[in-house]
Amino acid sequence: MTPYRLSTGGLIDRKRPVSFTFDGKQYEGFAGDTLASALLANGVSLMGRSFKYHRPRGVMTAGAAEPNALMEIGTGGRREPNTRATMQEIYPDLHATSQNRWPSLDFDIGAANSLLSPFLSAGFYYKTFMWPKSFWEKVYEPFIRKAAGLGRIAEEADPDTYGKAWLHCDLLVxxxxxxxxxxxxxxxRAGAKVVIVDEHAIAGGHLVDTREVVDGKSAQAFVEDAVAELRGLPNVTFKTRTTALAWYDDNVVALVERKQKHVAAPEANRAVEILWRVAAGHVIMATGAEERPLVFAGNDVPGVMLASAMRRYLNRFGVAVGRNIAIFTNNDSAYALAAEAExxxxxxxxxxxxxxTAPSWTGRARVLTGSEIIATQGGKALKSVTVRTGAKEETLSVDALAMSGGFSPIVHLACQRQQKPVWNEDLQAFLAPDTNGALTPAGSVAGAYSSQQAFNDGADKAVEALTRxxxxxxxxxxxxxxxTPGNPSGLWLPGDVKGKAFIDYQNDVHYKDIGLAVREGFDxxxxxxxxxxxxxxxxxxxxxxxNAIALIARARGCSIAEVGTTTYRPFYTPVSFATLSGTHYGTHFAPVRSSPLHAWSLARGGEMVDAGLWYRPMYYKQAGDTDMMASINREVLAVRAGAGICDVSTLGKIEVTGPDAAKFLDLLYCNDFGKLAVGRARYGFMLREDGIPFDDGTTSRLGENVYFMTTTTAYAGPVLAHMEFCHQQHWPDLDVRFVSVSDQWxxxxxxxxxxxEILASLVDEDxxxxxxxFLSAKEVTLGSGVVNARLFRISFSGELAFEIAVPAGYxxxxxxxxxxxxxxxYGVEALNTMRLEKGYITHAEMNGMVTxxxxxxxxxxxxxxxxxVGKHMFGREGLVRENREQLVGVRALKAEDRFTAGAHVLKIGDQVSLxxxxxxxxxxxxxxxxxxxIGLxxxxxxRNRIGEKVRVWNALLGTDVEAVICSTDHLAEANGGKNA
Amino acid sequence: MASLIDCPHCGKRPREEFTTLGSAVTRPSPSADSETWTDYVYLRDNPRGMHDEFWHHADGCRRWIVVSRNTFTHEFGGTRDAAGIAPMISPTEKTSQK
Known part of the structure; x- marks a missing residue:
């Protein structure tokens, strides 16, 4: 038989049918259904194939822990693999596809792996694929990768937007x-700022899965009233479809809120998911407890599921998982399911x-105490179970089986900051460690298992935290x-297992694998x-x-506490990369920083190149330019023959003022600035404290206490931070102020x-x-006083040159x-050509090692x-020794020879060696x-080798040419000594 | 690592607003000997415990501050402005603390 929808009950909206497809077939569910509940309601119990053996699997849970019912949801760029059908709500025209099967879910070739299972035991990767070694890359790994793997990642870009934001509250629940x-x-009610979250669409947790009676009304009505009251309070933020993922230092909790993952057409201007970071005064961790599966042969046949899941499908979704079921348990909790099912x-x-001994039971079902299931029958759907009571075995014909191995508190959040959970012998469960009071577990996560106990525990612990x-x-x-108080249950393990009793469903780890690992020393x-x-x-x-820990403990003959747990790490459930990156993609990942002349350059044919966040014109393409080199050479020759203009707005510009400005500059630069006269500019080096150059640039004195500093484009930020550090930390008494004006000019x-001649026609002054x-600097006006400007007589080309700064808008x-x-x-390529012709340096030369x-x-x-800064280290022995590498020019001997930066210099005739x-x-x-x-x-x-012929060798480009060491001033050599 | 840094000027701010430079060692006097300078430039304690560091509120008030934090527990020991600081605790105390 198959699962079906009951005629009444559940929190679904029976007036709103929703149609969707699974593996291409159309089904109908109701608003409020998850994909899992809707499939069950349609009689579909086969929902996936296991990872290794490709065994047919049905849904095991009704929540976040689902190992089997993983599906691809959506199409195109919205396709998401490995989505838990138990968490995904259905929406009109949702497309779901099963995974890890070929050619179809019903008939899967990979299921033949089950026949190979003797070779796929624990550690099979390390054993089977060891030999021959050469097979690993070409045969084994591609085979494993093809056979393994779950869903497929979307190949198109995700069309949706994602967001990140902060929340602040007194109490996070x-x-x-x-x-x-x-x-x-x-x-x-106490007026505290509260954020309460629940990972499901419906609030209430376990309560709405029951038919308990609270304050004289149904549990579902009680939850509805409580949620309405909370939503009505202005100081409470109630977020459903929101998972608390991680707990960080300073009581910051990461949440993922699924805003539009349950709608057919997400609104384009709203995020589909938001990653919240909540700075909470206190955290109440009311995360509940996870039911434990029982370990028995065939515990993975579709139709076998957790008792709490069956109860959720029954009461929350109005779905019966079978018509004739059995319940296998080691504790009292499953008896409530039995009563409600009947x-x-x-x-x-x-x-x-x-x-x-069993608890008192007044229902119709037989209770078989001292019994266990030793086998199940049915391939893709459960047909029967074999029960052993003492020496007696009987087979029960059933179409579904609920199992309950007790409960494990969901302690993840509390254990994500290096603290391990603590085994509690009385509760037979790992509990949260003592977290120094900033996070309190409350309810069944703290061992208060009955609803009444959980409610009281949550109330008491919140009041305690609020008082603090x-x-x-x-x-x-x-x-x-x-x-009735909730009673804890021990861990039940079978004496022996014939067949496969699964421990980890998704990875197909079974009972015998654990024992094997311990025997082979991986204990x-x-x-x-x-x-x-x-x-x-x-x-x-x-x-x-x-269950794995319990089996290890038994195999080692030690206690569960001694075995302990593996390490808990964020996140509690998987999070998409899209959510983690939030808005930081595309142009938001690296925003475009535009110089005031950006559009001007584009309009004049500028071919832009990125320089950090800036874009600078490489060259200006003009009619007649056959290629990039033609443009660059045209620009260089035109500048050297007449005049050119280049945008240098990206240079860092820092204005330094105050009575101690000169003193401050003297401490920052290795050269003298104190004696710089008003109206003069000077080139200088800033050093690092270890004596190595940090940045270079010109600084001009525009007034008695006003200096205008320039930095390289790349170091504008670091130089400002360095200046702030020097002023604030080293010399806070200096009366100096400085500010970045890079974007203002x-x-x-x-x-x-x-x-x-060109500038003279625009500048009002002589x-x-x-x-x-040369090296003059002053404030001038342009166009008869219309525009204030700063004019500098400096050169980076060997030509007569100026730099002029005007307010950005001009x-x-x-x-x-x-x-x-x-x-x-002219663009930065011509700029670079001319600076190299003249032998001027950039950060390619100031490489962090040279003095x-x-x-x-x-x-x-x-x-x-x-x-x-740097004075006390730059004279160190190693920095002043003989034969250090010194900056020289280098020129190819033949016009057709080419060499590039990074090429090595060798003596003629020498072998290539370090x-x-x-x-x-x-x-x-x-x-x-x-x-x-030419080059530097x-x-x-x-400097003592000018005129020496050398080999310039670059193995990467395969070039090996003869060159001559020369003065850095190629221009002077070529022109016979012209200077700027 | 901390999620929030209590800037002495701005209050608690997300750590993404800050950059860090390293140990809060103070610059020797210009007349100090070369050994002192070498220590200052190159040698750092690597304590398991409380550690004072220079942090920069780069996307905030642009002040340099000293952040005292426990390298083992991530616990915060406070922050203060970096102007004219003296070590909060002596290096020997630092290394003996857990």
């Missing part, structure tokens, strides 16, 4: 069963109780008709886990770990012999060579005026100053002035 509701009621017209053939938080809270009360719980793969599936051993370099010579119009006056736009002296700037270092290495090329470029490849290189004792 994880779980809305009796304990959670009581805690939230206590806190909500009341719903389901025949309970027998209650098979492992104990010698300074709230005056009253203890809420509820009167449960059933006053530590962490080793046994990895050797058998028990607890390593997507359910992370929620059902299996406890559009800055342009105007280079070339016509640069002065900028002739006599009044504004950038494009000033740039237009400069172009109109005769400058051509100022290695770079040829030894004379710049102040000998006058007592102190500056010992023979003379240094390496830091930057290289084809120079249209030299008409050949760090070469051992390089």
């Amino acid at each position: 994880a779980g809305s069963g009796p304990a959670g509701l009581a805690a939230a009621l206590a806190a909500g 009341a719903s017209g389901i025949t309970v053939a027998a209650i098979i109780d492992t104990r010698s 938080l300074g709230f005056d809270a009253a203890t809420p009360a509820a009167d449960f008709a059933d006053k 530590h719980v962490e080793l046994a886990k990895r050797y058998t793969t028990n607890g390593m599936a997507t359910d992370q051993g929620k059902l299996s770990n406890i 559009a800055q342009m370099a105007i280079a070339g012999p016509r640069a002065r 900028i002739s060579e006599e009044v504004f010579p 950038g494009p119009s000033v740039a237009d005026a400069i172009v109109a006056a005769g400058a051509i736009p 100022v002296a290695d770079l040829g700037f030894d004379r710049m270092v102040s000998r006058r100053k007592d102190d500056f 010992e023979n290495d003379q240094g390496y090329v830091t930057s290289s470029v084809w120079s249209p002035v030299v008409k050949g490849y 290189a760090l070469v051992k004792g390089g």
Whole structure:
């Protein structure tokens, strides 16, 4: 027989039918159904295939721990693999597909693996596939990967959006069963800020799965009223479909809220899932307890499920899992299921109780005490079970079997911060460790198993926590008709097993695998886990770990406490990468930082390249440019013959002011700034405290106490942080202020012999060579006082050059005026070519190892100053020794030869070896002035080797060319000594 | 690691707003000998226990602060501004603490 929908009952909306498909076939459920409950209601009990043996599997649970009913949900970019059918709500036109089967769920070729099972025992990976070694990569691994694996990942981009946010509250309640509701009621009524979450669509936890009577009404009505009261309180946030995933330091709890995973068409402007981080004053962990499966042969045939799951399907969803069922238990809890099933017209053939005495039972079902199930019959659906009572065996014809091996508190959250759960001998369960009071387990997670006990425990523990938080809270009360205290159950294990009794359903770890692992020496719980793969599936051993631990303990002859548990780590249930990344994808992953001249460059044919978050024009493509090199060379030659304009707004710009500004700059830079006159600019190095250059740039003195510093583009942020550290930590008494003004100014370099003439036509002041010579800096106005600007007579090209900074918004119009006056736009490629032709350095040369002296700037270092960052280390023996690598120029001997940065320098005739290495090329470029490849290189004792011919060798590119070591100033060599 | 850092200027803020530099060692005087400077630049304690570190509230008030935290338990021992600090506890006390 098959499962079916009862004519009444359940919290589903029978007025709202919902149709969906499973493996291409259409079914109908009701709003409020999960995929699992809807499939059961349609008589579908085969929902998946196991991982290793491809055994037919039905649904085992009705919640987060589901190991079997894993499915692919959705289509296209929304397809999600390994979704638990027990957690997925149905929506119109939901498409679900079974996994791990071929060609179909009903007929799966992989099931032949069952015949191979003697070779697939614990550790089979390590045994079977060891030999021959060469087979691993080409034969074994591809085979295993094809055979294994669950669902398929979506190949298209996910069209939905995901979010991340913070929440703050006094009390976070994880779980809305009796304990959670009581805690939230206590806190909500006391006026505390409460967040209460439940992973299901319906609140109430275990309560709504029962027919208990509370305060004279049904448990379901009681929950509805309590939820309505809580939702009505402005200080309470009630989130269903929300899982508490992880507990972090400072009582921060991560939640995932599934906002639109249960709707057919998610609204595009709302997140489908939100990752919340909750900063909670206190956490009440009312996460409940997980029912333990019993270990017996054939405990995985579709139709066998946990008693609590069967009870949930019955009462929450109005679904009978069978018409003629049996119940196998080692504790009292399953008797309530028996009574409710009988009341719903389901025949309970027998209650098979492992104990010698059963609780009082007035129903029709036979109670077989001192009994156990030793086998089940049926392949894809349960047909019968074999029961052994003493020496007697009998076969009962049943179409479903509920099992209950007692309960394991869901202690995950409390154990995620390196604390292990603690075995409690009385309760025969692992309980949460003492977490120093910031998180309190309440309800069945703390061993208060009956609904009344759980409610009272939640109320008491919340009041205690609230009192500590300074709230005056009253203890809420509820009167449960059933006053029987919940009784803990021991762990039941069979004496022996014939056939396969599964421990871990998803990974197909069975009874004998555990014993084998212990016999082969993998008897530590962490080793046994990895050797058998028990607890390593997507359910992370929620059902299996406890039985595995008990079996290890028995095999080792020690207590369960001695075996202990494996390590608990976040997250409690799987979370998608999309949720974890939140909004940080696409352009939100790396936002575009636009210079004030970004659009201006694009409009003029600029081909942009990313530089950190910035985009800079590589070159400006113009009609007639045959390729990139043509554009670059055209720009270089045009600048050197006339004038060009380049956007240098991305340089870091920091304004430094205050009476101690000069003193501060003297401490930051290795060279002298104190004596810099107003109206002058100076190039300088900042060192790290170990004496190695950190960044370079020019700083200008614009007024008595006003300095304008520039940094390289990449180091704008680090330099500002470094300055803040130096000022705030080292020298807090200095009267100095500084601020980044990088985004406030559009800055342009105007280079070339016509640069002065062009600028003179725009600048109001006299900028002739006599009044504004090299390294001048001053504030000027443009266009008869319309635009304030800062003008610097500095060069990065070897040409007569200026940099002009104007307020960001004026950038494009000033740039237009400069172009109109005769400058051509040039990009960073031409900029780089020209700086290399002149021998100027960048961070390619300041590589974190070279000294100022290695770079040829030894004379710049102040000998006058007592102190500056890096002063006390830069003179160390190793940094001043002979034969260090020094910066030199390097030039290919033949015009057609090419070398690139990273190429090594070797003496002519030397073999390639580490010992023979003379240094390496830091930057290289084809120079249209030299008409050949030039570069800068760090070469051992390089400055004494000018004129030496060397090999420039690069194995990666397969180049090996002859070059000559030369002055860094290629331009001067080519032009016979022209200077800027 | 901490989820929230109690900035002495801004109060509790998510740790993502901060960057960290390392041990809160103070810069020697310019006249200190080379051994002292070498210690300052290169040598660090690696205590199991309370540890003072320089943190920067980079996406907040931009102040450098000293964060005292337990490297073993993740427990926080407090924060203060980095201006003119002296070590909170001596290095010997640090290493003997659990």
